[in-house]
Amino acid sequence: MSRRRRSSSSSSSSMAAAAMPLDELEAWLKARAKLHPVATSLPVLDGYVAAIVAGPVSISPPDWICPLLAIDADAFNYGGTPEFAAISAVALRHNDISNVLSTAPHRFAPVHGRKSNGDVDARPWCQGFRAAMRLRLSAWAPLLDIIHHGLLLPVLLHCVDDQGRPLLGPQRPGRQTEEFLRNAHADIPGVVEAMRQYWMPTRYARAR
Helix, strand or coil: CCHHHHHHHHHHHHHHHHCCCHHHHHHHHHHCHHHCCCCCCHHHHHHHHHHHHHCCCCCCHHHHHHHHHCCCHHHHHCCCCHHHHHHHHHHHHHHHHHHHHHHCHHHCCCCCEECCCCCEECHHHHHHHHHHHHHHHHHHHHHHCCCCHHHCHHHHCCCECCCCCECCCCCCCCHHHHHHHHHHHHHHHHHHHHHHHHHHHHHCHHHC
């Protein structure tokens, strides 16, 4: 094993040891609601992190994790705190999503909750994804044009604006629309991987 691999393995093990369990993380996030973290639940957090992984540009961890958790950048410097445990949990999820999309994209599974009727509730995940997009919205512009908009459609059709209105405008009433919305979440894993592939030539051009 190379020195780089040993170092990476050691770093991952240390991160896992420091990470807050996901059930504790969700309770911790809910207890911080007054601080207005982007993530109010695990689905919101998961969607946000997926957008960071699959998005058009690399972002420094403090720049996206701090608003996600409503913490100060200084929290990255002190281990043994709840904030650092939450940071570690987010970093682990980021690495997990990145590894799955890189090695077995068919296994990528967004974290969704359920509605009272048992249907998948994709809205929190999608709202988290969009919140991450807004960090660098201008960089996402190519996927917001009419030609490429389809890649974002399964995500954005679940999103609402700041007034709680459907982001893509009023939806046509009827059974067909209801059925489409009920099943649109199934397209999300595929479009996330497609977005990652779309951005890869430009996002990682400097690393080549």
